Amino acid sequence: MFRRTRKASDFGAEIEAHIALETERLQEQGLSYEDARTEARRRFGNVTRLQERFYESSRWPGWDHFWQDIRYAARMLRKSPGFTTIAVLTIALGIGATTAIFSVVDATLLHPLPYPKPEQLVSVIDDLPGVGAQDVGMSVPEWHDFARSGIFESVSPVGGGDVNVTGSSEPTRILFQTVGPNYFALLDVQPELGRTFDPEDRTPGFTLEVVISNALWKGAFGGDPGILGRDIRLDNDLYRIVGVMPASFRDPGQASAQRSTQLWAAAGFAGPPAPEPLRASHFLAPVIARIKSGLTISEAQSRLDALVASLQKEFPQDYPPQSAWRVRLVPLKQTVVGNVRQSLILLLGAVGLVLLIGCVNVASLLLARASARGREMAVRQALGAERKRLMWQLLTEGLLLSLVGGVVGLVILYCAKGFLLQIVPERLPRLNEVTINWPVLLFALLATLMAGAIFGLAPAWHAARPDLTRMLKQEGRGSSASGEQARTRRALVITEFALSLVLMIAAGLLLRSFGDLLQVRLGYNPQNVMAVRTWLPIPNDPATDIYRTAALQAPFLREVLRRGRTLPGLEEIAVGDLAALPLGHERTDLNPYPLIVEGRETPSSEAPLMDGAIVTPGYFHLLGMTLLRGRLFGESDDESAPPVVVINEALARTYWPNENPVGQRIKLRTAGDRSSLTWNTVVGVIGDARTESLADASAPQMYLSLYQRTAKDWAIFLRGQLDTAAIPVELRQQVQSVNPELPVFGAQTLKDVLSASLAERRFSMEIVGLFALTALLLAGMGIYGVISYIVSERTHEIGIRLALGAQSRGILRMVLRQGLGLAIAGAAVGLVGALIVSHLMAGLLYGVRPTDPLTFAGVALLLVGVALLACYIPARRAIRVDPLVALRYE
Amino acid sequence: MELLQGTLDLLILRTLIYGAQHGQGIARVIQQTSDEELLVEHGALYPALQRLEERRWISAKWGISTNNRKARFYALTAAGRKQLAKETTKWNRLTAAIGRILEAEEG
Numbered sequence: 001m002f003r004r005t006r007k008a009s010d011f012g013a014e015i016e017a018h019i020a021l022e023t024e025r026l027q028e029q030g031l032s033y034e035d036a037r038t039e040a041r042r043r044f045g046n047v048t049r050l051q052e053r054f055y056e057s058s059r060w061p062g063w064d065h066f067w068q069d070i071r072y073a074a075r076m077l078r079k080s081p082g083f084t085t086i087a088v089l090t091i092a093l094g095i096g097a098t099t100a101i102f103s104v105v106d107a108t109l110l111h112p113l114p115y116p117k118p119e120q121l122v123s124v125i126d127d128l129p130g131v132g133a134q135d136v137g138m139s140v141p142e143w144h145d146f147a148r149s150g151i152f153e154s155v156s157p158v159g160g161g162d163v164n165v166t167g168s169s170e171p172t173r174i175l176f177q178t179v180g181p182n183y184f185a186l187l188d189v190q191p192e193l194g195r196t197f198d199p200e201d202r203t204p205g206f207t208l209e210v211v212i213s214n215a216l217w218k219g220a221f222g223g224d225p226g227i228l229g230r231d232i233r234l235d236n237d238l239y240r241i242v243g244v245m246p247a248s249f250r251d252p253g254q255a256s257a258q259r260s261t262q263l264w265a266a267a268g269f270a271g272p273p274a275p276e277p278l279r280a281s282h283f284l285a286p287v288i289a290r291i292k293s294g295l296t297i298s299e300a301q302s303r304l305d306a307l308v309a310s311l312q313k314e315f316p317q318d319y320p321p322q323s324a325w326r327v328r329l330v331p332l333k334q335t336v337v338g339n340v341r342q343s344l345i346l347l348l349g350a351v352g353l354v355l356l357i358g359c360v361n362v363a364s365l366l367l368a369r370a371s372a373r374g375r376e377m378a379v380r381q382a383l384g385a386e387r388k389r390l391m392w393q394l395l396t397e398g399l400l401l402s403l404v405g406g407v408v409g410l411v412i413l414y415c416a417k418g419f420l421l422q423i424v425p426e427r428l429p430r431l432n433e434v435t436i437n438w439p440v441l442l443f444a445l446l447a448t449l450m451a452g453a454i455f456g457l458a459p460a461w462h463a464a465r466p467d468l469t470r471m472l473k474q475e476g477r478g479s480s481a482s483g484e485q486a487r488t489r490r491a492l493v494i495t496e497f498a499l500s501l502v503l504m505i506a507a508g509l510l511l512r513s514f515g516d517l518l519q520v521r522l523g524y525n526p527q528n529v530m531a532v533r534t535w536l537p538i539p540n541d542p543a544t545d546i547y548r549t550a551a552l553q554a555p556f557l558r559e560v561l562r563r564g565r566t567l568p569g570l571e572e573i574a575v576g577d578l579a580a581l582p583l584g585h586e587r588t589d590l591n592p593y594p595l596i597v598e599g600r601e602t603p604s605s606e607a608p609l610m611d612g613a614i615v616t617p618g619y620f621h622l623l624g625m626t627l628l629r630g631r632l633f634g635e636s637d638d639e640s641a642p643p644v645v646v647i648n649e650a651l652a653r654t655y656w657p658n659e660n661p662v663g664q665r666i667k668l669r670t671a672g673d674r675s676s677l678t679w680n681t682v683v684g685v686i687g688d689a690r691t692e693s694l695a696d697a698s699a700p701q702m703y704l705s706l707y708q709r710t711a712k713d714w715a716i717f718l719r720g721q722l723d724t725a726a727i728p729v730e731l732r733q734q735v736q737s738v739n740p741e742l743p744v745f746g747a748q749t750l751k752d753v754l755s756a757s758l759a760e761r762r763f764s765m766e767i768v769g770l771f772a773l774t775a776l777l778l779a780g781m782g783i784y785g786v787i788s789y790i791v792s793e794r795t796h797e798i799g800i801r802l803a804l805g806a807q808s809r810g811i812l813r814m815v816l817r818q819g820l821g822l823a824i825a826g827a828a829v830g831l832v833g834a835l836i837v838s839h840l841m842a843g844l845l846y847g848v849r850p851t852d853p854l855t856f857a858g859v860a861l862l863l864v865g866v867a868l869l870a871c872y873i874p875a876r877r878a879i880r881v882d883p884l885v886a887l888r889y890e
Numbered sequence: 891m892e893l894l895q896g897t898l899d900l901l902i903l904r905t906l907i908y909g910a911q912h913g914q915g916i917a918r919v920i921q922q923t924s925d926e927e928l929l930v931e932h933g934a935l936y937p938a939l940q941r942l943e944e945r946r947w948i949s950a951k952w953g954i955s956t957n958n959r960k961a962r963f964y965a966l967t968a969a970g971r972k973q974l975a976k977e978t979t980k981w982n983r984l985t986a987a988i989g990r991i992l993e994a995e996e997g
Binding site for chain 2: 014020045047
């Protein structure tokens, strides 16, 4: 029974009453009080034994012992506040950091999709592996085929972008997504206000109904409860607001920007402004779907493969066998999480190592204390304490320590949460939901218990088999660790060094990758360049688009350039589309073209896709890109001149490896109409620039002239000694004095853009680096502790040596050699681990090989250096030993 | 005469059939009604009382004895009465059976 119903004192009182009653009865029979009381006690039997029996029968002994151990452990910890503080802080940092990283992992990797039955959600991706093209987009007839196939509950395209909200005082730009009418039904989410779209809506173009995000409702509309039914003007078209999503809803977009979508519009993608819904017109991307319940993704995939094969047979014109059209299902979770997975796993691993090192450190401290308490343990055992009880008691002490540390860690984490969210890069999916919830708390508890068990076990293990006689005899010399305990402590230090080395090599490799990335030749010059964005509206009726052709757009463009030149401090100005903003666009911002080379004509459905940027002639000079062959765009390459294209070296190498590309012609679709193709002449080749990714030196790229093509997502580039605060405002005035309906937003220096593109790498590097430094510090402390201990143990011996004439340098060397031995052993073990880890993280590296000898050697040397430093302090104490004192110490 | 194993519970329940009684009273009644034949070490009574109470066959509460002393009084519960009846039948059958065997041997 561990539920006690009765107190022992109550039982005692009952016995008292019994003896009193019996005494009275015996007195009545004529006995004297003393005799009666003695007789009553005799008849009653052994009172103490009875009370013990009651005590034991009424509770669960394990529980009882446990509480006793806890109380004892608490007392021991209170008695040595210095030790307790260090141990608790070590654990608190370890648990706090581990839990922090886990909370991010939990939110991003484990629960990235906050929708019902997320395992059924997939991305549907069209590939043309025959021409090396991936994710080319889906056509409208394919969308309908898939939706009817019985494989999916529903299928919906998601097309994102910018849209201008006009009608209020200041035109603003918001992020919106054009989705199928069944989008919200597919995700299975409900609005907070109003309704979402009718999944059965068959409007070919836009339904003219929109659902807005909670943020837009609270911000632009002040949380107006009468928002439903209100009109909103988007890119000059009127839409009606029918619903507001809850604040917790987040779009499952692939790019970080999409996750903060502010408005959703529904469309059938088969009417204007969408192109004609031809089977070969692949433009729906991305497409998401919910597979029928009961189907696994691989089952759905094999049924989809069969459907694709039959469609290929049915429409051989549209699906030529060379292109090898294929449709791929990828769990939506995977596309949303993307490439942060590896970084996060690395961080979790790194922080786990730090926690482990912390545990080893505390274990080593506990062991030192245990050896100091060796006599206490020996005396208790000699008095009959069970070994099991002693082990449990030491383990309880460890667990109590780790629990206190864990709680402190969580408190620190809770206080530092705001700071933590600040340093985490924005690209992490579901960043806003990183919270300390039950699974995270459970993780923290498990980590804490595990930590406690790890460092509680070491001393418990030794307590289990002490050498009583030796322990008890040691009184005169103070306490001393057994040889075995000393060995365990050495092993702990070696472990610590090995773990630290692994972490430091990981950090070193990341640091070198980052350094290499900063050193790369960009191929363009971001110095003194700012980019400011604007968005030209796309009305649903193309006829009302005042910038629908290059010729109509050109006067506006020239006027913006002319007015821009009047800005103070400005030296150069150019305009491009978002794809022209170096490192400032995501894949979804690109608009790849099928590229058909003259003399090697292929149908456009088989042509490889090529990214292209649309720019004004001044762009190349403004960004300092170098011309290698031919010429750049000139002012004469206007809307009436034959279309021209500038390519980069990588593209030239790909298509004309042994020819002069200048003068060659390529066929590209025109911007307005996706189905009509025109010939463009290559006029120049420029040097490769890292505009797509810092890590990619040569992504094929082509440039088209903004005088000959239209673009909607403009980036206005400005070079000069600019006042970064004033220039966006001044530019806005200039642009809006030409067209007051246009928003001007997103002003950034190119240096900031570059730095933002490195945010994720910088984050992992900084965090792993921080962890590595912590590990180094802990390892240093660990070896310092062990060597100090060895020195204090050998004070007597050193004193004798010195008295007999030993050189202090010799003593110094002797002590240092011991520390060095431990450090080198640890480093050797660690090198093996580091080799494994560095190969696992190869994908995160740039420029350095996973076996980079410089990093390995440098880190190993650094670690040994720290070890020597940590040993030097106790070693100096050793040579200062006064032989007289040391000998008297006996 | 020593008590047979397991008979103490039965005796306690039987004693309480006349009404609530405290531990010392129960000991006295057992001793007296058995004409001082049964020697109960008074202390042994209490673990038994504790056990019976945990099985909810008897209930206990503190009260005042006839000679004005505080004592813990035990009373039979409904379950206790049922148990007593069962135990009594069992006891009677057991003693009858043992008696028959012993008589047969003598005879």
